[in-house]
Amino acid sequence: MRVVCVGAGPAGLYFAISAKLRDAGHEVTVLERDPWAATYGWGVVYWDDLLDVLYRNDPESAREITARSVLWQDQEVRVHGINGEQTAYFGGYGYxxxxxxxxxxxxxxxxxxxxxxxxxxxxxxxxxLPPADLVVAADGANSRIRDHHKEFGTRVEVGLNPYIWLGTEQPFRSFVFSFNRTPAGWIWLHAYPSVAGISTCIVECSPHTWKALGLDLLGDDEGVQLLEGIFQRALDGHRLLSRSRGAPAHWQRFAHVTNDSWYHDTTVLLGDAAHTTHFTLGSGTRLAMIDAVVLAHSLREYPDVQGALREYDLHRRAELHPVQAAARTSMAWFEHVDQYLDRDAVAFAHAMSVRHAGQSPWHHQLHLATQITAVRGARRAFATGRRWYLARRRGDMAARQRPWDGDEGSAGSESPRSVSAPRPGAPGN
Known part of the structure; x- marks a missing residue:
């Protein structure tokens, strides 16, 4: 089969890998509009469930991904308001x-x-495009291939809040949310480690605050300097970084993409071209790579291309519906976060953690207990054992021998269709 994949992001490349692993006879071409190594963005987050999928699908690339990933533990919610700084905590970990x-x-x-x-x-x-039996549109939320076909039934809903994706030299160990009150209104960052010595920072605020701070008029450098001043305590005096192997980061609004169908004729949508999930769910890359595995699996199981695409669309789109609904709810919650910020940090963090609903009856009690240092230590110890067990189960011998909870915080320098529940915070696609 001749396959042309448009887009060399995680979705397109991992589909190409997965398809070749299942049938080496496939002629797969991946076309990427950007130059080699000109990637945009900083770090992306994921969890053990994705590692389980990757190790089953292609252990070789999974081992490399693990070795170059960073472990973060716990989540901190810092609120800087009229009463000074207050901090609340979530448990959990990720990569x-x-x-x-x-x-x-x-x-x-x-x-x-x-x-x-x-x-x-x-x-x-x-x-x-060159002649092909299958065209895979993995060219992102603004997919040109998808937009050429009205049969997909594409709908794009643009969020209210401006946000900007930056890096920083501040080496965060945990997932940190810092909500800062300014004379212009509230502005906040989502920060997490990306690679050794570099962390990712997503800064977000309401449209009113954005304009009142002058961020709509300031140049790239001036805007970054203003943000450095606002988040000086969270950044511990470190710089914010705007360039990541490309042009400076720019303010944008999130595009929530849905489609009535993920395939038309012999063209199929993958990753952000098919669906987007708000960065406060932290699942974009994870979901895109699972899409890739499911599509490759369907093409192997169904020799007829139309049958394979129908199966992929039927199951995967149904699975993503509740995830996208949760993402839309999360986006809306942050668009109206001001109404929650009059609470103390612990109560505010609890509201943040239940924004998707569906939490267990004892969730609030666990949240209160997590504010106790000894309880957080016990949860981290349990998480260490869990990581060791999961690494052993998936055959990741290097991870089993790694000092997961050392000061460096590094991770080493189910069915492919399974989709786990969203986490309390954890943005990053």
């Missing part, structure tokens, strides 16, 4: 990997398997 490192791993693995990965290939419309 983060630099987007450039992830793409490097996947591109090398795809090439090793015989995939033809071509960069600087701008595809304006489907007619410009």
């Amino acid at each position: 983060s990997i630099g987007r450039s490192a992830l793409l490097d791993i996947l591109a090398r693995r795809a090439t090793q398997l015989g995939v033809d990965v071509q960069y600087s290939q701008h595809v304006a419309e489907p007619s410009a």
Whole structure:
């Protein structure tokens, strides 16, 4: 089968890998509009459930991803208001990997398997593509391939809050949310480690605050300097970084993408072209890579391309519906976060943790207990054992020998269709 995949992000590259692993005879070409190594964005987060999928699907690339990932433990919610700074805590842990490192791993693995990965290939419309039995549109939320076909029934809902994706030299160990009150209104950051010595910072605020601070008029450097001043305590005096192997970061509003169908004729949507989930859920990359595995699996199980695409669309789109609903709820909660910030930090953090609903009856009691230092230590110890057990189960011998809870905080420098519940915080796609 001749397959042309448009987009060399995690979705496109991991589909190419997965398809070649199942049938080495597939002729797979990946076309990427950007130059090689010109990735945008900082770190992306994921959890053990994705590692389980990756190790079952392709242990070789999974081991590299694990080795280049960073472990973060616990989540801190810091509220800087009229009563000074207050901090509340969530439990839990996760992993983060630099987007450039992830793409490097996947591109090398795809090439090793015989995939033809071509960069600087701008595809304006489907007619410009080479002949193919299957076209995979993995070209992001603003997919040109998808937008050429009205049959997908695409709907795009743009969020209210402006946000900007930055890096920082502050080496965060935990997932940190810092809500700062300014004379112009509330502004907050979501921060987590990405690679050794570099963390990701997503800054978000309401449209009113954004304009009142002058961020709509300031240049790139001036805007970053203003944010450094606002978040000086959270950043501990470290700089914010705007450039990540490309142009400076810019303010944007989140595009919530849904489609009535994920395939039309022999064109199929993958990753953000098919669906987006707000960054406060932290699941975009994870869901895109699972999409890739499911599509490759369907193509192997159903020799007829139309049957394979129908199966992929039927199951995967149904599974993503509740996830996207939770993401939309999360986006709306942060768009109206001001109404919760008059509470103390512990109560505010609890409201933040239940914004998706569906929490257990004892969730509030556990949240209160987590504010106690000894309880947090016990939860971290339990999490260490859990990570060791999961690493052993998936056959990750290197991870089993790694000092998971050392000061460096590193992780080493189910069915493919399973989708776990959203976490309390944890943004990052």
